[in-house]
Structures are given as structure tokens and as C-alpha cells.
Ligand SMILES: *[C@@H]1O[C@H](CO)[C@@H](O)[C@H](O)[C@H]1NC(C)=O
């Protein structure tokens with residue numbers, strides 16, 4: 755009986771063994787395939803991630819932006835204005851200028867001048883000293899300028915402006931300099947200022963600034 759039992763059991767066991775081995779090899783093949791796919795997916799994801807990082811780097815950090823140069827504010831140390839019949843002005847202005855640098859790197863610029871105009875005639879100028887605007891910041895510069903109607907050709911405009919109570923001046927300047935990105939890449943960049951200042955004569959104060 756024992757013999758017979760064993761003979762009957764054997765094939766079953768062997769069959770079971772074969773099944774196991776076969777399914778095991780199938781399993782491990784599938785597993786390896788899955789692992790390979792997973793690995794490929796990781797590599798692809800990493801490549802996409804890295805490309806994204808490089809793109810962001812190029813599009814934001816490595817991008818050269820033109821700095822902006824403008825008049826930020828102004829006050830007056832002295833303020834003398836004539837009458838509509840006898841128009842003139844003599845003002846001493848403390849102006850704060852700003853160089854706004856949005857780059858990931860310094861903007862260094864050379865000495866320059868800022869000229870103030872009344873009706874397209876220069877009425878005063880000041881020196882803008884060479885310095886630099888740091889990474890993503892605004893460099894503030896203070897200049898003192900004497901504004902005088904002395905050199906103006908006589909015209910009706912000034913009398914009209916004085917009777918209206920508002921004096922309008924233009925400021926122009928150009929800075930020549932360099933943007934230096936992450937200490938390595940340099941690019942020459944010139945920036946222009948073109949602002950219009952409106953002065954309220956009764957308040958002896960600046961009423962508005964608009965820049966192109
Ligand atoms: C810039 O101007 C200042 C005086 O305003 C002068 O001392 C300096 O040498 C100038 N720099 C250059 C590079 O010309």
C-alpha cells in the first residue's frame with residue numbers, strides 16, 4: 755500500500771514542482787521587465803526634470819533684463835518763482851534717482867549726467883556717479899541740481915505755466931554699463947531715462963513723475 759501511495763503521490767508532486775518553477779520563471783521575467791520599465795520611467799522623469807531645471811535657469815537666471823532708470827522723488831531746498839508777467843524760476847532740487855536691476859547679477863555703470871529741460875531747453879544738470887546696482891535690487895542715487903530759467907529764450911509758455919500753477923520739466927539721461935550674470939557672463943547695456951516731472955508751484959512740491 756505504501757508503495758502504491760508513493761507512486762501516486764510522486765507525479766502530483768512533480769507536476770506541482772514543474773508548475774512552480776515555470777510560474778516562478780515567468781514571475782521573475784515579468785518582475786525584471788517591470789523593474790526595467792520602472793527604471794526607464796525614472797530616467798525619463800529625471801531627464802524631464804533636469805531639462806525643466808535647465809530651461810528655468812536659462813529663462814530666468816540667465817536672461818538679461820534691461821535695468822530701468824528713473825526719478826523716484828524730489829524735494830526742494832530753495833524755491834523762487836516769478837510772476838506770469840515777469841516769469842522766471844530758480845529752484846534747488848534734491849532728486850532721488852533709481853536704477854532698478856532685475857538681473858541675477860550686478861549692473862555696473864559709468865559716470866554720466868542727467869539733464870533737466872524746460873520746453874526742450876536745458877535748465878540744469880547734475881552728475882550721476884559711477885556705481886553699481888546689485889542683484890535684483892534698486893540702487894538709489896541722490897543728486898542736487900540747480901534749475902534756472904536764466905538761459906531760456908523768452909517765450910509765452912513760462913508765463914502761462916506760472917499762472918496755471920504747474921511747471922513741467924523733462925529729465926533725460928543715459929547710463930552706459932554692463933550686466934554681469936553670475937560673475938561670468940557680461941553684456942553691455944545702456945539705459946535711458948526720460949521722465950516728466952510736474953511741480954506744483956503753490957505747494958512748492960513735486961506733484962507727479964511719469965517715465966517712459
Ligand atoms: C567719475 O566722476 C568722479 C567725479 O565726479 C571722478 O572722480 C571719477 O574719476 C570719475 N570716474 C571715471 C571712470 O571717469
Ligand SMILES: *[C@@H]1O[C@H](CO)[C@@H](O)[C@H](O)[C@H]1NC(C)=O
Nearest residue numbers: 864930931932940941942943
Ligand atoms: C562694451 O563696452 C565697452 C566700452 O564701454 C567696450 O570697450 C567693449 O568692447 C564693449 N563690449 C561689447 C561686447 O560690446
